[in-house]
Amino acid sequence: MENKMFCYQCQETAGCSGCTNAGVCGKTPEVANLQDLLVYVTKGLSAVTTMFRKEGKAVSENVNHLVSINLFSTITNANFDKDSIKAKIVETLEIKAELLNEVSDKNKLPEAALWYGSEAEFDEKARTVGVLSTENEDIRSLRELITYGLKGLAAYTKHANALLKDNENVDSFLQEALAKTLDDSLSVDDLIALTLECGKYGVDGMALLDEANTSAYGNPEITSVNIGVRSNPGILISGHDLKDLEMLLEQTKGTGVDVYTHSEMLPAHYYPFFKKYDNFAGNYGNAWWKQKEEFEKFNGPILMTTNCIVPPAESYKDRLFTTGATGYPGCKHIDGAYGEIKDFSAIIELAKTCAAPTEIETGTITGGFAHEQVFALADTVVDAVKSGAIKKFVVMAGCDGRAKSRSYYTDFAKALPKDTVILTAGCAKYKYNKLDLGDIGGIPRVLDAGQCNDSYSLALIALKLKEVFELDDVNELPIVYNISWYEQKAVIVLLALLYLGVKNIHLGPTLPAFLSPNVVNVLVDNFGIAGITTVEDDMKLLIG
DSSP: OOOOOOOOOSTTTTGGGGGSSOOTOOOOOOHHHHHHHHHHHHHHHHHHHHHHHHOOOOHHHHHHHHHHEEEESSSSSTOOOOHHHHHHHHHHHHHHHHHTTTTTTGGGGGGHHHHHOOOOOOOEEEEEESSSGSSSHHHHHHHHHHHHHHHHHHHHHHHHHHTTTTOOHHHHHHHHHHHTTTTTTTTHHHHHEEEEEEEHHHHHHHHHHHHHHHHHOOOOOOOOOOOOSSSSSSEEEEOOOOHHHHHHHHHHTTTEEEEEOGGGGGGGGGGGGGOOOOOOEEEEEOOGGGGHHHHHHHHHHHEEOSSSSOOOHHHHHEEEEEEOOOOOSSSEEEEETSSSOOHHHHHHHHTTTTTOOOOOOOOEEEEEOHHHHHHHHHHHHHHHHHSSOOOOOEEEBOOOHHHHGGHHHHHHHHHSOOOOOEEESSSGGGGTTTSOEEEEEEEEEEEEESGGGGGGHHHHHHHHHHHHHHHSSSGGGEEEEEEOOOOOOHHHHHHHHHHTTTOOOEEESSSSTOOHHHHHHHHHHHHEEEOOOOOHHHHHHOOO
C-alpha cells in the first residue's frame, strides 16, 4: 500500500523512521504533500534564480524573501493551513514563469524549473516529488540534510529581513544549494562538501541576524524576568520574531493590556530596547510542547509569530492568531510585508474582553548571557577557569520536545558537578532553567544566550575563549557539547558548528532519522558525532 505521506524532518518522527499516515506534529497528509510541492517549486525557482545570476542579472530582494518564507513555512509546526500553502505555490510558480522569460539558456534547467501546473494538478504532482522520489538512500539522506539546513538558514534570514537586513551572498548560496539538490550528477562526496558549505553560510546567516537584532534592540544584558502574572488582561506572544513583538508592544501602550512572552520569546526581555515598555509583563509558561495546557490557562489571545504551533484545542482556537510564516486553519492570520506596520488591533480588542492570565508559577528566571555580556565578564570567567573554580563548560543548547526521554537533559543538568557551567540557547533551557543550580563566584551555572537563533553567541564565546587561552584548536577548550535537537533550525546550528571545527558533539535524544547509516558513519569518522546513552555513562565520558 502506497504511503499517504512521508516526512522525517523532525526528531519526533514516527518510530524514528518517518511519519506515513499523519504527522506526529499534527499535519495532515494533504498538508504534508503540499509542503513537499512547495519545497519542489521553490527549488525550481532557485534553479532559475541561480541561472539568472550566472547570466549577470540581479535577483530582487522580494524574490529572495519569497524563497526564505516558503522554506520557513515548511518547518515543523509552522504552517498547517493548506490554503495558505497552495497560495504560496501559485505565487512561486507565477514569479518563476516571469523570470523564465528572461533566462537565455533554458535547456540547462531541471524539470522543477520548467514545471508549471494548475491547482487541479497540485495533489497529483505533490505525490511524486517528496523525499522518497530520490531512490539512493545516501543521496536522499544528504539532499534532505542540506534541505533541512537551508530551511533553518531561511528561518534566520527571514528574521533579519523583517528588520530590513539582507545578505545577497547568503541568499545566493541558499538558492544555489537548493538547486543542487535537484542535480543527479552530484556524487555523495559532492553533497558532503555542499553540506559543510551550508555550515559556513549558516554562520554568516546567524551573524546577519545577530547584527540585525543588536542594532535594532541593543546587546542583551543580564536580566531577571518575572514568571508570575499581573491583574490586567494580557496577550501572549510566542515564536521568535522580535519585530512582531516590537509592533505589538507599541500598539498596546496605554490600552490596559499587558504583553507576556512564551517559550522562545523569553529572551526578548534581555534586550535593553524592550525594557521601556511598562506593559511588558514577563514570561508565561514553558517550552512550546506544553502550550495546550498553558494557553488554556492564559485566558487571553495568543500571537504565534513563527513555528512551534501545537494544533490548538477548540476551547482557545478562536484566541489563537498567526502571522508571518505561520498558519492554522480556522485561526485569524495577520498579514504585513517587511517594512510595513502590522495591524494587531483585533488581538488587542479581544484581549480587553478576556480575564487576566491564571497564575501557573511565581518567581523569576535570569538570562541575557549573549556574547557581549559574556565578553564583559571575560576576566571573571578566565580567572575562574585558571583557579579551577570552573572545570568545564557544557553546551546544552537546542530544542525541547514532548518525548519522555528528554527528561535525560534535566537529570544530566542536576548531575553535573558544581564546578561546571551550562551554556545554553533555544528552548532546551526549559529542561533546567528553573532548577536551583547556584553560581560559581557570582557566575550563574546556567548562562542563557537566548533563542535558538542566538546559538551564534555560543560559537563566538567558544572562539573568544580559544583566543584568550591562546589555543590552536577550539576542541582544546574545556567545553563539551551535549545538544538536544527537534527541528530544522537545529540542523543549521549543527552544520555551523561543524564548519567552525567543533568535534565530538553528542546529539539526542535520538540521531536524525534522515541520516542514512553511511552518512552517520561519515559524521562519526570525521567529526566524532555521537548519540546520547545514559546520564551516568555520558557523565563519565563528557565530564570525567
